[in-house]
Amino acid sequence: MRGGIVMIAWLALISGGWQQSLADASSGRGAPDVVYVATPSDVVAQMLRLANVTEQDVVYDLGCGDGRIVVRAAKQYGARAVGYDISPLRVAESLENVRRNRVEQRVTIERRDIFTVDLSPATVVTLYLLPEMNERLIPQLEELKPGSRIVAHDYEITGVTPDRTLTMTSKVDGVPHYLYLYITPLRLDDETLGDEP
Numbered sequence: 001m002r003g004g005i006v007m008i009a010w011l012a013l014i015s016g017g018w019q020q021s022l023a024d025a026s027s028g029r030g031a032p033d034v035v036y037v038a039t040p041s042d043v044v045a046q047m048l049r050l051a052n053v054t055e056q057d058v059v060y061d062l063g064c065g066d067g068r069i070v071v072r073a074a075k076q077y078g079a080r081a082v083g084y085d086i087s088p089l090r091v092a093e094s095l096e097n098v099r100r101n102r103v104e105q106r107v108t109i110e111r112r113d114i115f116t117v118d119l120s121p122a123t124v125v126t127l128y129l130l131p132e133m134n135e136r137l138i139p140q141l142e143e144l145k146p147g148s149r150i151v152a153h154d155y156e157i158t159g160v161t162p163d164r165t166l167t168m169t170s171k172v173d174g175v176p177h178y179l180y181l182y183i184t185p186l187r188l189d190d191e192t193l194g195d196e197p
């Protein structure tokens with residue numbers, strides 16, 4: 001049931017994202033590994049609450065879409081924030097969002113492949129990506145300082161035990177959303193650790 005609802009939400013937006021993927025691929029600078037689907041605003045608010053964001057934090061959103069998470073982290077909590085996206089269209093939307101909300105002093109947007117980003121300066125990382133992407137990010141997430149928080153939306157980090165899980169029904173889209181909080185150091189499952197005794 002849960003997987004079905006999540007899948008329908010993604011499929012509903014897949015055609016527009018697919019066109020963008022083709023445009024990015026033809027630009028020769030790398031296509032997105034997942035299509036753009038925005039996190040509803042009330043879910044964004046809950047993700048930042050779950051991560052206990054304060055003005056001391058440096059928040060990274062990996063695949064930042066229109067920049068809504070990093071803009072809110074800066075505007076509501078006074079945090080510094082960085083949004084990374086591989087799509088030039090999403091980067092342009094994020095930059096416009098930052099400008100409109102006048103948070104240029106605290107928010108940076110960069111066009112980058114998230115799998116090449118050094119995450120060590122971040123204290124909070126937000127993810128709304130596919131499970132295999134979350135799993136592929138584990139070596140980078142392990143570079144975070146102890147006590148850093150990771151909040152994953154709808155998809156867990158496979159092979160890592162969350163410290164807290166939360167389900168909420170968004171007033172924006174009327175469907176359940178699943179949030180997973182991980183506090184570093186990550187608690188890797190035995191399988192993820194490998195075969196050594």
Ligand SMILES: C[S@@+](CC[C@H](N)C(=O)[O-])C[C@H]1O[C@@H](n2cnc3c(N)ncnc32)[C@H](O)[C@@H]1O
Nearest residue numbers: 032033034037038039063065085086113114128
């Ligand atoms: C599901 S959307 C999430 C957007 C935003 N974080 C939110 O929650 O509203 C995923 C985003 O990841 C971006 N993306 C996909 N693969 C990427 C990659 N390898 N590097 C950087 N961004 C990527 C897409 O362009 C898209 O904007």
